[in-house]
Amino acid sequence: MNISSIAILFGSIITGNILLSYYLGMCSFLSISRELKSAIGLGVAVTFVMAITTPLNWIVYNIILVPLNITYLRFIVFIMVIAGIVQILEMIIERFSQTLYYSLGIFLPLITVNCAILGVNLFMIIRQYSFINSIFYGIGSGIGWLLAITLLAAIKQKISKNILPKGVEGAAISLIISGIMAIAFMGFSGIIPIN
Amino acid sequence: MVKKNNSMFKENIITNNPILVQVLGICSTLAVTNSVKNTIVMCIGLIFTVSLSSFSLSIIRKLIPSKVRMIIEVLVISFWVIIVDLALKAYLPEISKQLGPYVGLIITNCIVMGRTEAFGLQNPPIPSFLDGLTSGLGYSIVLIFIAIIRELLGAGSIYGFKLLGSNWVSWNIMIMAPGAFFLLALIIWIVKGYFLPKIEKK
Amino acid sequence: MKKDKINDLFKNLIVVIIISIILISILAIIYSFTQDRIKENETIFKKKAVLIAAGFALPAKYSQIIELYNSSIKEIGVQNKVEIFSYINKQIDQENVLSKGYVLIFSGPGLWGEITMALAIANDLETIAGIEIISQNETPGLGGRIVESWFKNQFKGKNKISKIISEKEIPAEDEIASITGATNTTKYVLNLINIGKQYIKSFNLPKLD
Incomplete structure (x- = not known):
């Protein structure tokens, strides 16, 4: 009996949002969320990398690491695969869209060390997803992250002119917004029926 | 030298605390703060990784070509994290199981990367080691504090010991994700709005 | 100029490869030392789970746990990826139906991924x-609470479960209290128990004397 892939897709976007319920990818989330445009750009890049690396690492893990009995090296191998994909993505973006390249600027190399991507890859292994499910999980988690960062950036832009108490501006207000968003996202749990 | 180290201690733990001031590296560890025990283990793993990565990268810093700097940093960090993972699996199997993927995520913790990049690659081994150690400590203190509050309110216990009686109605939200967000926001607010200005005045 | 670039690339590549080889060989050595211990931990983990499911009160020391396991659990075999054990619990009155029976270890779907469970079924x-x-x-905090003992203990001695009630109520003979906010996970656990019962039927296990 398999959990249907669609449930995994929606689950990973909403109720099991990689950022709002597993806290992964917070660093770039907090630092880039000031600007809506670059937030969307980074979100798309992350989605893209997740969608490629999750099934790729599934193959690497199940075809190379498991038969050789070297699964304890998975951290190194996964992060290297991710680094390679990010490098390629960086070259492609630089060639095709100079504006996007400049707006993302220093954040692109940071995708390698974005916890969300490695996190999704490790969760995929721990939850023993099948290959098909890992594709859906990768895409879903990416979209979920994109959704969360876009919403946060939009909300922050909206309140940017408001006067906040001393100490709340910056990180604290972002965290409060994320907390409220997390509760809202959790409200969807149970919406996908079992079986 | 001693004086310098002392000021580093103060800076990394208080005035430039990685979490409260720089808001770095909360990704992988915030998730385990719903239990004090897991948080302590995770923090020890993190301190170990950040100090030794900084130390070992500082030793080989002159051999690293600048173009592949990032890759080598990640390689060395993953190396130490795998050691932590193996040690946990061998000696603390139950905690290792509960931590799940989060041990591996120390690799992508911004503090580890940030300290090795900003300090380890420019300084000799011993100060790098100390810098990693103090940053890790400053980070751990905040997280353990968060974990104590979350576990106390969310499960009525600290370190697994029931403290609040059976009549205590657990605040489920504290165990779940939003609790951590609100709590961290509150702590940052208090520290940034109240304590830091005082320290700076001095 | 171009030659320099290629030389550079070559040099960088060699540095990366050398460092990776050194690091990975050190890891391999460390792994070979810890390997046995890790495997041992995994088996102890499983043995403990079988004992807990069968209702034993666990002793504190590892050696005592192993001793208890060896004296009261028999490993029967693996069928369809399901591990089968039989148990005789001398800590309970021998008249009690729960005092002996079978334990199965198997996996099935949960809300987010597989749940692996040890299920003890009494001799009837x-x-x-x-x-x-x-x-x-x-x-965590919702479905993750299925590991809490109040939740696991309520299944003990139950035969048919026909109703799921809320966490605050006290379940009757055929009822199970679900975890607030995680009714779906509770349903998955119930579903898993039914799968286990079907395994018991399909394996045609004999009653123990």
């Missing part, structure tokens, strides 16, 4: 003697 091949969750990936 109907009554649940106990459950233990070996691994799960449910949401």
